[in-house]
Amino acid sequence: MVSPVFCLRFVAALWCALLPTTAWSRCEQALPGDDSIRPAARDLTAADLIELREIGDPDSASFSGPSPFALSPDGSRIAYIVNRADLATNSYCRVVVVSGLTGKGPPRVVDRGGALITILDVQRGHYLPSGATRTIVPVWSPDGRRIAYLRRDASVTQGWVAEADGSGARAVTHAAVDVEAVAWSSDGSRLLYGTRKGTADTEAALDREGQSGWLYDRRVSPEISARPLMPATDLLDTNAVDLRTGAILPADPADQAALAQAAPADMPVEPMAVGPDGSKALLERQDSSPLAPARLVVTGGLGRQRCDAEACAGGILSLWWQGDSVLFLRREGWAKEAMALYRWQPGGAPPAVIFRTTDVLHGCVMAGIELVCTREDSSTPRKVVAINTVTGATRTIFDPNPEFASVRLGPVRRLKWRNDLGLEAWGDLVLPPGYTPGTRLPMVVVQYHSDGFLRGGTGNEYPIFLLAQRGIAVLSTERPSFFAAAFPQLKTWYDINAANQKDWGERRSLLSSVLAGVHMAVEQGYADPKRVGITGLSDGATTVAFALINSKAFAAAALSSCCMEPNTTATYGGIAWAEWLRGMGYPPATHDNPAFWRDMSLARNATRVDTPLLMQLADNEFRLALEAFGALHEQNKPVEMYVYPDEYHVKWQPIHRRAVYARTLDWFSFWLQDREDPDVAKAPQYARWRALRSGSPPTLPPKPTR
The missing domain is CATH 2.120.10 (Neuraminidase)
Structure with missing residues (x-):
């Protein structure tokens, strides 16, 4: 050195x-390493996905x-x-x-x-x-x-x-x-x-304040820490x-x-590109609603020109100039399942499609006449590719995971449906390797986006292909557009969230979409309607809770975050979060509102929610689940909770992801297939789960003696 x-x-x-x-x-x-030698086809492992x-x-x-x-x-x-x-x-x-x-x-x-x-x-x-x-x-x-x-x-x-x-x-x-x-x-x-x-000064000030006690105010989010948060x-x-x-x-x-x-x-930040002569290509919304389609506009030497073609309104992700033309990448099609690259010459003909795919492209940058992006599909992890912007031809620059070509995966089938509001949605139905047509399987729903490689759903906690490898079909769902999109008069995201919240409109729309996808998988002969599970993190977890209260469609469930509850939302979320929720229509802590919570609170519905529920939560969020877990546990319902240290909304530690994967697989195999892993180390787990299934009360400690 x-x-x-x-x-x-x-x-x-x-x-x-x-x-x-x-x-x-x-x-x-x-x-x-050297990928010239391809090993024989093999089964997928958790390490393949995690690493x-x-x-x-x-x-x-x-x-x-x-x-x-x-x-x-x-x-x-x-x-x-x-x-x-x-x-x-x-x-x-x-x-x-x-x-x-x-x-x-x-x-x-x-x-x-x-x-x-x-x-x-x-x-x-x-x-x-x-x-x-x-x-x-x-x-x-x-x-x-x-x-x-x-x-x-x-x-x-x-x-x-x-x-x-x-x-x-x-x-x-x-x-x-x-x-x-x-x-x-x-x-x-x-x-x-x-x-x-001011980071160093603010941290030092918080340390000094802590010597005489932190003031509990809007800075504090108690589910995370008693230490006040840093101002953004x-x-x-x-x-x-x-x-x-x-x-x-x-x-x-x-x-x-x-x-x-x-x-x-x-x-x-909205995309924008500057041309060789200083002209700007940018997006403009037709009104002030953030949900209004943003249309492609060019300003500069030739004045202001608007692209009036349908392809120029909504879904545009990126813009580039190439000579006197504008290239743009857009999400489009049924519930935006496809991506397309267009060329438009301002003042000329309507945009022309150069390239279109249902694969997912990310991070595209212009390099000469090529667009360099990552590309992935439902069964193929991300690669670095170049797309010729004249011919649309593609080539691979780098495959970071060539070993994956030897992994044996089951077939993936794209299903499309509308929910009861008529909103478009879709899902990827993943079947086991060697699936026999006509066989009805247990099925697990994974939420709430299904773009690109199907790893573990939003938050990557539910290993889709590993579940399929165990003989469980998986429906990976893509959520429909917001319920509030039907109200163009809404001008801010706060107003949009409030409209989604009113009478649980967004929750009903999402549950309707999930149930429509499940119905399609059942109707087409893939899924056994009596053995369907559901999973979710974040917004997907809220959909799970709503589904368990408002339907009887699911035989098992798993959550990665939890929950919206009458007491928890006003306490463990902190002052600022409680204020934000009240502004969207949630009742204050001092107002017991059974009608409001009837369709959302697991705690208020603990006597009638019987679906086996697994919670695997981060230590900086688990307090938000205590009200729901406590009520279900008190009612002797089949619920189990695990808390992972030093974790956040998205779990980042590899060993925790492996543990979450393994327990998820065991949970759904147990409840949907009546299977147990013979590993002796898991014997206590299955003893608890059998007790949950039989409805046996928890074992109480002996009564203390004087």
Whole structure:
């Protein structure tokens, strides 16, 4: 290892990053090895799903985040980060790689190591940890020789710089708090970095306040912690590092502007593209409702031109200029199940389709005449591909999971239906390998998006193909559009949420859609109507609770978050959440409103809800489930709850995901197939579940004696 003092002494002759000062972590399997030898077909394992190599946001239904790809200044290469969970260490392997856009061969690794970086959600003006993976986008230096990016070690995120040829990487910033964004100065001599404005001072103030007790106010979300949450801000404290000397310099206005452009946005930003002559392609809504279709408009040298074609209204995800034409990627078709790439020349003919697919494309960036994206389908994990924007031809740049080609999966069939409001919806029916047509199977519903590779539903907790491998059909559902879309007069998301909430309109619409999909699977002879289960996280979990109260369609259920209850919502959610709910029509804590809670509260319906219910919850959310669990348990109903430490809304730890997968498989096999795993280590589990099935009361401790 080279001494930093040595680097400083000879900095005029050689930049220190050329001599790496940190060793790479042991992540040899972060990229695939030689895939020229294909093993024989084999069954899927939980590790196959958990340890998939991921590029960008693993949530296939998320289309509003940044692209994971950074195009080099000369347009010949892309840089991106590959994440892979490691069950052996309960951590993640992360590699920064560079792929050439011409020729063949695996990507070049330019750095290995660092912990997973997760998203902080902004809720009611404060940051809440979510557990979801944050997409870290590398940034090329102006000369294309170096790459800057964020890396997290020892619980702090810093700015790093790697040589694009793979000859070394090092930490450049040494901030006391997390670095949120990095960028380059215009000449490439300084790395610009930003931290959330006032973070260190706010944390120190909270520590001081804690010495005399934290005031319980709108800052506190007690289901997470007694410590007040950090206030959200878009402002950054900005600095610059001189890469020759390591000196920390104040950022000038140009530096601040460059860094602000690179900083992550707390809210989704509408797509916009600037043409060679300065013309802008952007989206405009026909009225002020956020649910109104956004139409493609061009402004600039030729004035304002609106695209009046149907393809130009709604569903547009991304925009690019190519010469005098605008290219745009759009979700369309039945309940937006398809994606299409269009070309439109302002003032000319209607847009022409270049490429259309029911696969899912993410993170597309323009590179010459090609669009570089990730691509996946229901049975195929994400790959890096290039789409020719003239011919629509596609080619694979990099397959991060070639081993998956040897895994044996069952067939997937797309079902389409309407709910009782006439809203379009669809689902993917996954059948066991070797399925015999005409066989009715137990079936589990997984919610609430079904885009892309069918891994585990929203939140990735319910292993779809592993359930199918056990002989259970799975209906992976895509939710219909909002119930409130029928009210174009609504002008804010708050009003839309309130309309969805009124008389449980959105809940009824979603349950109707789920039941319509189940009915179709039964009607077509795939599912046994007496052996149907349902699962859900977040909004999907609320649908599960509503379904258990308002239908008798399900023989078993599992939740990953829980619950909306009369006392819990006004207490463990905190003051700010209680205020927000009251604004949408929820009754206050001091007003017992049985009519309001009749259709939603598991606790209020505990005497009549008999569906076996498994809860597997994060430790920072489980308090919200105590009212429902306590009432069901008190009524001797078949309910069991597990709490996972150091977890959030989306569970991030690989070993916890493995445990959730395993228990989910056992739960539905037990209740829908009457099967038990013979593993002796699981004997206590099955003893409890048999007692739940028989209705035996819980065993009480002996009465204490004096």
